Amino acid sequence: MRFNGTQAIIDATEYPLSSEEFVSEHGDHVIEHANGSETVAEVLGRMGPETYTCADDITTALYTAVSHGAIGRRFYSDRDAYTLGENGPTPQSF
DSSP states (O other): OBOTTHHHHHHHSOSSEEHHHHHHHHTTOEEEETTEEEEHHHHHHTTOSOEEOSHHHHHHHHHHHSOGGGGSSTTOOSSOOOOSSSOOOOOOOO
């Protein structure tokens, strides 16, 4: 995922700051991900009203709220499912 300069803006912003204030200033910035792109306004709009106390708060919110297009193959795992009891899968060594 590429923030395309948005991280520099996040780091330079003074806090605390509401999500509405951040979106009104920087909502048109584009975040690119594996299957497309979204604006900061679209991503933070999924979180609802928040007050961010530091740059890490907004960065975490952006990573948390991106759409499923950012995660690549949905529901894919290269790990065996966990099973209860003693009859679980036999581990494979590659």
